[in-house]
Ligand SMILES: [Zn+2]
């Protein structure tokens with residue numbers, strides 16, 4: 410919740426600006442309208458010799474659960490650059506041949522996930538500051554009951570299904586509606 | 594540029610928070626880190642009986658130029674819902690059968706465009722408040738020299754090319770690097 414104008418420091422009112430159709434945070438003094446929009450989370454499905462790279466989270470939410478490397482997209486980068494950056498930061502792995510695979514709309518937390526499939530450049534990986542461990546899992550080793558987020562479960566299940574079907578990986582957009590304790 | 598904390602109203606400093614690796618707007622009093630992330634623009638390529646629907650912009654930037662219906666994604670909606678909403682708001686048209694077609698990263702203005710191809714439900718359309726006019730264009734009528742944004746030019750050109758090739762519309766992610774006067 411916004412209480413003060415980030416431009417001038419005056420108080421904020423929530424009201425519908427002229428010509429708009431929904432409530433916004435509007436400055437009582439300088440009339441700046443402060444829009445709040447969904448955020449993009451970019452991540453990777455990194456594969457190496459048939460195995461998939463997961464990170465064991467060292468931070469909340471879902472500390473101690475396995476996740477795909479993913480995080481908030483930053484200003485000044487592309488979605489693909491962001492996905493590669495997160496994979497380096499969380500799993501100390503370099504990736505190549507990135508291709509968009511899944512878009513997950515998670516409207517109840519105002520997030521849009523974009524997962525890229527990719528390959529590890531040389532198979533090396535290691536825990537970054539937000540990870541306790543990283544590991545390459547064979548399909549039958551994936552810890553399905555210890556995954557951090559619904560988006561991770563879905564992306565992995567779809568990816569392994571598509572790979573089984575013969576390496577056609579059609580891009581799909583899906584909505585995640587189920588509420589879990591945190592995150593999509 | 595952020596000058597005041599939206600949570601407590603105190604002054605903002607730009608510095609690298611502990612454990613981070615880039616400068617953020619940090620509150621001098623309550624230590625809140627104010628992240629600023631890229632925004633999503635959702636839009637449609639609405640087709641009806643082989644024609645494509647464009648809107649003549651009534652507002653800056655690029656007032657008086659033709660555009661696809663598109664705008665900022667709002668909290669609480671999916672990308673597909675946002676694209677359909679924008680098409681209603683700008684072109685008073687109802688759309689169906691939405692399918693993701695293009696993602697355009699526009700890193701120099703911190704935006705990500707997502708265009709959905711779709712069909713008009715009944716062929717009706719009309720100018721919303723941000724449009725002077727709306728029109729269904731046959732491919733040979735598209736006003737290529739009067740399009741508002743590079744993303745619109747690219748999306749239309751790719752779409753017509755793909756349609757010519759026989760109705761396979763593979764999803765692609767592209768980066769728009771060229772700077773124009775405003776917008777992607
Ligand atoms: Zn103000």
Ligand SMILES: [Zn+2]
Pocket residue numbers: 598599600601602603620621622623624625
């Ligand atoms: Zn503060």
